[in-house]
Amino acid sequence: MARKSKPQPQTLSFADAFNILTVDDLRPRVSLLKTSEEPKRKAEFVAVIEKHLEGERLKALWERLDDLQQKAVSEAIYSSDGVFDRTKFQAKYGDLPDFGTRTGRWSSSVKPSLLRLFIYSETRYRDTASVVPRELRQRLLTFVPQPAAPALDTVDELPESHALEEVSYSLAEDDEGILVVMGKRAYQMPRKPPKKEVTVHHMPIIRRDMERAASQDLQTVLRLIDRGKATVSDKTFQPSAATVKGIAEVLRDGDFFEDPDIGSVKAFAWPLLVQAGRLAELQGRKLALTRAGRKALSAPPAETLRTVWQRWLKSTLLDEFNRIDEIKGQRGKGKRAMTALAGRRAIIADALEQCPVGSWVSFDTYSRFMQAGSFHFEVTRDPWHLYIVDANYGNLGNQGYHDWPILQDRYLLCLLFEYAATLGLIDVAYIDPNGVRPNFRDLWGADDLDFLSRYDGLLYFRLNPLGAYCLGLTSDYVPSELEARGALTVMPNLQIQSTGEALSPDEMLLLDTYADHESDEVWRLSRDKALSAVESGNQIAELQAFLASRDEQPLPDTVESFISTTERQAKALINKGTALLIECADADVAEQVANHDATKPLCQRAGDCHLVVQADAEEPFRKALHTLGYGMPKV
Incomplete structure (x- = not known):
């Protein structure tokens, strides 16, 4: 039956x-x-x-x-x-x-x-x-009202600090204990339960406005790559430790954290983002700018950032969950069980579009909003492959070990903090991750961990106008002004002297692109460097705006002339691609071929006995030669 x-x-x-x-x-x-x-x-x-x-x-x-x-x-x-x-x-x-x-x-x-x-x-x-x-x-259904759609509450004003509770236990002072003998050993055991003590630490919240910083960081990273300063693995395409350190030193405001135990965030993300955005590619062990990367040096940064974000959503270069270092088992069979990256990211991006532009949102509120709405996603199809410390005892397949706060929240934190914020889509407010999200404490093997991920400290974020533009919520974007920091004096002899607050590393990198560093606080504009910079795709108007914003006096005429002359002369010759230099038997043959109706459009005379033909026109030129009764042996 x-x-x-x-x-x-x-x-x-x-x-x-x-x-x-x-x-x-x-x-x-x-x-x-x-x-x-x-x-x-x-x-x-x-x-x-x-x-x-x-x-x-x-x-x-x-x-x-x-x-x-x-x-x-x-x-x-x-x-x-x-x-x-x-x-x-x-x-x-x-x-x-x-x-x-x-x-x-x-x-x-x-x-x-x-x-x-x-x-x-x-x-x-x-x-x-x-x-x-x-x-x-x-x-x-005939009388019960339909429930309201999930609401995404915003924060009117960011708090200055975040309260963290530290729990400790101590024995009572008058507890002399009791002697317990087990086998050949004796133990002093307390008579009373330990006393629980709770200490509240108020941690100052760090706020980073990323909109303009990302635009400047993009240009800085592209310049660094153009100088051959970015080394990545030819297997994982991830940056070397030295590259991460070098990038962190020149980013505006540095990386999010300085503590090496927490690790890098922005400096790790940028080499991957420019590769996913097809702005750079691997040549040997170093990244080199692609044609699109060179164009990005002179294009509006917002357009490039939008393109990089859209391409990152579909990229398979890195699963952000791999960055949750303490969760093992993501290789081999575990990797095959991970869900498709594009699907996860698309759902998160859709939820991000629901955030009001210009308003701060608590990460926990955003996470609950996703769960309450139709923004569900899975990180893995089989959590039994994932574990902490030990694949048996610490296996995340156990009930309660793979809930949303452990897997989905950690993935969300990484995507938002390391990639959306780095690209400038969101502003962030955060603290050190130690002890912020203790919801992993009950997991086997997690007793000695200060945090489950370096992103646990993200408390609030805000979708900014650049983010709205990158997400397609608006068709236009007007960049906000970037605050000028160091003061400069630009002199008629083309010297540039730092006269106020010390220049940041990214500002010095910009100056080094166009000028020679003569001493700690003095640069001199270099015609050779400036020509090379413009040849590489840099926009010298960027230098002009940079100098004008930091010098109270108008730029000297000699400097204005230097900039305009460099821009004009650097583009005086245009590379039209590879060509063939062809030697004719004599001047008469060269004359006949150069002026015949069939071959004239395909070649140019170069001296008495030579012709120049563009490489992509070689085959049409050969066919035209045959109509004249001539041939050209293939090399």
């Missing part, structure tokens, strides 16, 4: 739901109805309940539910399958409704609340209410 299949949530009927329940389950439910009827058999209990779950009696029962219980019913019946999603509900409302109370501390039975007449269990051996039977769902 074939076994009856378990009813699916969307097809669960009253009969299915009541068949799972016993008389002991039904009796307390009937008592909630406040009826004078006294059923004895199961069929009688079921009949009483069914009678109260229709018409005006059903509406009266609904009105007896408290607000959170009513919301639970509403969320369930308006879902696609009539299922109550606990995780989604708690993320949206911050709490779960009252389904009932345990009858005893160690008991598995539950004294049901009124909500258990609306939402039922779909399995016999799991007393977790999760489904509204289909008949009841249809009745409720």
